[in-house]
Amino acid sequence: MGTLRFRAALMALLLASSAVPLATAQAASQAQAQAQAQTQAQTQNGNAALVSQVASRLAQTKGVRAQFTQTQTLSAMKQPLVSTGTLVFFRERGVIWRVDTPYKAIYVITDAGVSEVDANGKRVKSKSAQGVRGVAQVSKMMRAMLGGDLSALFSQFDVDAQGTTSQWKLALKPNQPQLAQSIKGLQMTGGEFLQSLRITLANGDVTQIEFTKSEAVDDLSSDERTLLGAQ
Secondary structure: OOHHHHHHHHHHHHHHOOOOOOOOOOHHHHHHHHHHHHHHHHHHOEOHHHHHHHHHHHHOOOEEEEEEEEEEEOOOOOOOEEEEEEEEEEOOOEEEEEEEEOOOEEEEEEOOEEEEEOOOOOEEEOHHHOOOOOHHHHHHHHHHHHOOOOHHHHHHEEEEEEEEOOEEEEEEEEOOHHHHOOEEEEEEEEOOOEEEEEEEEOOOOEEEEEEEEEEEOOOOOHHHHHHOOOO
């Protein structure tokens, strides 16, 4: 699998973290953890109230369809790598990430991990996501944020928020050494939906994903339900 496919699978997994539900703890302990995290955030993170409002707003959406343009600037490549496609994520099931150009590929991301859809329409385990340091931490953080639980977010990143709930920007910098070995920082912009995601890795590689024509969805098509293992 080439570099572009490898990176596409990684970015799909990172994005999937915003769609796969986070297992909830008991209500009392979760509320306590959130309260502690928000108290710490007031002194350690910029505009914690806005971060909380953004998380709450994103969590209201059951699912989203969108188009994407992904631009990858890699130290090993002279020219940026650009791919386009569509995606659908459904909070109860996972993400279907379809690459249309410059090649055709479909990735499915669920609690079980990342799969690629073969020529027969069957899911096969994707080797490209194995051994990627930092993915698990980012996945946990994003799921928590979009589930309204900020404790995991603030435990992994220092967060600076700017703007309003209708047009916001979040800058996330790892505050854990293990995560910082893989990821230098994340930048997210959006409003009702996520509009862009910029991922800067520790080695200097940058992936910029722009999301357009986003729309909320309440249900999946039959083919989508099959890919995501829904009954």
